[in-house]
Amino acid sequence: MRLPGRGCGIFAEVTEQIKTSPNCLLSVTVVRARNITSCDLLTGSDCYVSLWLPTASNKKVKTKTIQNNDDPVWNETFYFRIQNEVKNILELTVYDADSFTKEDKLFTVLFDVAKVKPGEVVREIFCLKSEKQESLEVEFKMEKIPGPPEQIITNGVLVSREVCCLEVQVDKEENKKYLKENKNVVLTVDASYEGTQKTTMDSDTFHFHCIKSWEPILKAKLQSVSDKEGSEGSSDDSLTVPLKLLAVGEKVKVHLLVGQNAKLELQLQVNDCPEHLDVRLGYNLCAEEQEFLKKRKKVVASALKKLLQLKRDLHEHEIPVIAVMAPGGSVRAMSALYGHLLGLQKLNLLDCATYLTGTSGSTWTMTNLYKNTSWSQKTLEGPISLAKKQVMKCKTNAISVEHLNNYCEQMIERAEEGHMPSFTELWSLVQEVFLRDEPDASKLSDQRKAVDQGQNPLPLYAILNVKVDQMSTFKFREWVEFSPYEVGFQKYGAFIRSENFDSEFFMGRLVKKLPESRICFLEGIWTNLFARNLLDGLYWSSSPDEFWDRWAKDMKEMAREDNASDGSLIATTSPSSTAGKLSEIFNDVLTTRPLLNKTHNFLRGLEFNKHYLQKREFIKWKDTMLDSSPHKLTPQEKHLCLIDVGYFANTSCTPILKPERNVDIIISLDYSMGNFFQQLELTSRYCKTLGIPFPTIKLSEEDKKNPKECYVFSEAEDPSAPIVLHFPLVNNTFKDYKEPGVKRSPSERKDGDVNLTNDRSPYYFTKLRYSAEDFDKLVKLGSYTICNNKDLILQTIQWAMTRRRLSMRGCFPTCPEVESA
Known part of the structure; x- marks a missing residue:
């Protein structure tokens, strides 16, 4: 049941529906064009028209070419068998043919076939706003096709056909x-x-x-x-x-x-093919997550009763949904997250959290923890000690000849299985050596064992899908979420089983099952922003000569990466020689280094419902014009192009904004060094643009200059918006107190000195190796910050519980003033 006041009425439970619909025959007659401007100054145009209707065929057809004529007449007819329940957009492009150079595209027009009803004939004249008033005249006719109707499956946005x-x-x-x-x-x-x-x-x-x-x-x-x-x-x-x-x-x-x-x-x-789809079309939570929530609520209710010293058990509708949101930030994010989780554990708050989300560097902490099926029930000192060992160790061994040969063998094996080799895949293997002493055989689906009894928060991992040709602007971006149960797009309401990620799909059916990847390959996808700094980090961790010798004997010069995050493709100098098996496997990868990961597109072939743009569930960016062009959207792509969210917004918040998750409190952790509220403000603006409930972030100039340890943000005018507890990575009172209320002695003052302000900081983004002292300081700072704000956290939880009780009675109270610490 959806809680009143917490998203009720905004999104319905949308699941897939099976219906039948007849096919129709569309005839398109390209009649003529007028006033065409020739690209050749000496002769008239040599025009032809290309027609593309991707919902009827994956091939383009074209008219004959009319030579030397600015007013060509074709009167050619083409036939398309279409399904009227899908969005059929016909693309007509006029070309000026040239035998010697590349053909010139003069103009393109789009026509929504839904304008033509069965039995009708529609004549359209497409005019361009130019001095010559070029135009294209086309006639459309729609006829019903006798025979049995086609069975389709749809969630109102995507459509799967027979x-x-x-x-x-x-x-x-x-x-x-x-x-x-x-x-x-x-x-x-x-x-x-x-x-x-x-x-x-x-x-x-x-x-x-x-x-x-x-x-x-x-x-x-x-x-x-x-x-x-x-x-x-x-x-x-x-x-x-x-x-x-x-x-x-x-x-x-x-x-x-x-x-x-x-x-x-x-x-x-x-x-x-069977009617059953292997892609789940629906905007509701999967059955496994719903079952997890039932079990987790019992754990949360019990923990809150003890923590708040309640005299009675909580009713189900009173139990708040709390999510811990961790962003990226390389080794700094990994280390600090251990500290924040340790602080939550000390306050007995880990059992109160339902979700734990991460991206980029914070995912390293999460994947290490979720190998233990009861990690939150045990002390975190053990996992922290193991992480400390990995952070302290020398990283240059990762590019030894022995390791390079091992990477080569693994990439060959994966390519033979059907996986797509990429630069990200290579760095996944390098990264694994950085973070672990031995290869990790675990997989994302294995993490189900860590949540099957509701014993730990459910982990969610966030990433972006983009288009290769728009990497420089990021004008096209879509959120993708990973959980132990599923991988999918909330935008499209399309999800697959996590063990099927990177397998091949068509029209919602699994057509080629590939072995599930080890977790390190997913970590490489989730943290591929860090990949563009790995070369720098390795360079500075040893002498240049030693680095080049270790990399490969026949690879002499490679350009250092620029640290700008413009998302463009980064090219390196080609190897001077390509002799030997080692350089053969790396040759293509190293000569062109794309900063994204290509994987098989599990949406491939799916089409769009004719009303998809009217669906509230179809959340689109205001600056992403492609959303109104279904043939340019992700289902038409052969591959997904996945990048670290840090290229756009360093936050893992999006999965917990899904209305069905009904999150009441977001414990927002921030691992930025400077601009402590930038990502939170960006998230707030993003949500406002898309109509997603989220509090407005209001800050004073003093807060921006000298941030506090914790802030509470709520939206008084929108009770469906979550309350956000934001923890910037700052050293306010930790420099003076080793524990809340326990002052440092003069000899302990150096333990509170944590440099988080400049590029000489030991926690700078490109730093891959910390000293024991620096690691301990960062972990202790994170733990201290949580513990020092215990009262504020408990006060916020109590308010969220009160808000839930009152909303069940139809009351929508405003949030009281909660003083940030």
């Missing part, structure tokens, strides 16, 4: 015979997820996944292995089989002519 799977078996012995002759069978289904596949010694059975209504066609031919991709090959003989001619479930044998009086037998079978 998919079939073609299985092709090539005769094994004949296949081996032709492979020995340096020939292989090339199989192509243009409308399929797989596209083109070729026989090898290890493969003679192939699968093609297709949208049924696209009426896919199989093409097969025998081709010399030496022929370039896309060439017609050495044989003029080919086989074409429309899949609609094959009865579902029946095996059919066909023959490919491979020479005079010679045939190669192929066995075909078309099967309908």
Whole structure:
């Protein structure tokens, strides 16, 4: 049940729905264009029009080219089989053809097919606002197609359509015979997820996944292995089989002519893919998280009763949802988070938290803790001692020849499994050596054991998905969340099981299951902002000559990375030699160093509901114009491009702003050195822009110059907004007190001296190695800051409980003035 006043009525429980809808035939007649401006000063335009409707075909079609004419007339008609329940946007582009140079794109227009109703004919004249008033005249006609309707699955934003799977078996012995002759069978289904596949010694059975209504066609031919991709090959003989001619479930044998009086037998079978989707379409919490919440509420209720010395048990509606939000900040974030969690543990507040979110460096702390199934029930001194050992150790061994060869072997193995090698993947392995003595075999799904009884807060990890061609501006960005249960986009209401992350999907179905990655590879994705500073850190941790020698014998010069965070691709000097297996594996990675991770897109193929833009659940950025262009959004991409949130906003707050999580209190930790409120203010503005309940951050000039240890922010006008307890990383009273209320002696004053202010700080972002003394200071500072604000934290929790009680009665009280400490 959603608590009144805490998001009620804003978002409904949206889950996937199954419905049927007929397909229609859209005919598009490109009539003519007028007043076209030629790009050639000497002759008229040589125009043609390209048509692209990605919801009907993954291929573009085009008209013939009209030579030397600024008013070309085509009168050519094209046909598209469409599903009216999806958003069909036709893209028409006018080109000026050129035989010698790249063809010039003159202009592009978009047309929403929903404007044409069945039985109607619509004529549109698309005009450009220019001196010559160029125009394109197009006629549209819609007709119903007889036959059974198509079954679709939708959550109101995304749509999954009916998919079939073609299985092709090539005769094994004949296949081996032709492979020995340096020939292989090339199989192509243009409308399929797989596209083109070729026989090898290890493969003679192939699968093609297709949208049924696209009426896919199989093409097969025998081709010399030496022929370039896309060439017609050495044989003029080919086989074409429309899949609609094959009865579902029946095996059919066909023959490919491979020479005079010679045939190669192929066995075909078309099967309908199951209705059940492997991508969960819905905006509600998954069943496992809902079950976790039931168990966790009991733990929280018991802890609060003891902590607040209550005389009775709490009712379910009185139990506040508390989230601990940790940002990034390299080794500083990892170390300080241990201290903050230790402070919460000392106050018996860890059992009161329902969620723990992290990003970048703070995820290192989280992944280490969640290997222990009852970590919050035990003292944190042990994990802190282990972390201290890793922070103190020398890092140069991570680039020894032995380790480099090991990285090489692991990347080759993962590539053979189907994972995509990347710079981030390489640094994941380097980073693991930094943080651990031995490889960690654990996986994200293993963390379910640490929450299966509600014994620990549920961990949530945040990251951004962007577009490669917009990395310099970040005009396109989408939040992605990871939990032990699922990975997904709240924006689209689409989630997959965490063990299936980086596997291959099409139209919501799992088409190729890859082994789940070890946790270090996810850490590399979550912290890839840090990757661009690793080279600097390694450089300064040893002499330059020693560094280059250790890196690789045949790699002599590599440019140091610029520390700017503009998100552009960083290029390094190419290796002077490419001899040897080691440099072969790193050659592509090191010559171009993208600061993002590419992984298989589990949204691939999914289409958009015709009303997706009207859905409140579809949370979009005001500056992301692509949201109104469905064919440019993530489901159309082959890969996800995942980057550290630090490139945009150093916060892991987004997962706990999901209305279904109903969070009452956010314990906001900040690991910035300076600009202590910048990320919180950015989060507040982001939420206001998107209509997400969140308090306004109001600060005095004195607060900005000399921040306190803790601040309380609440939104009096919006009781659905969470209360935020913000802890900047500052050294106010810790320099004078070793414990709350216990002053330092003169000899202990140096223990309270923590430099958090400049680039000479031992905690600067690029510092990979701390001394024992510096590590201890940072951990103790974090613990002290929490403990020193015990009364403020308890006061805020009590107010949140009161607010819940009153809201159940239909009262929406304003938050009392709570003095920040």
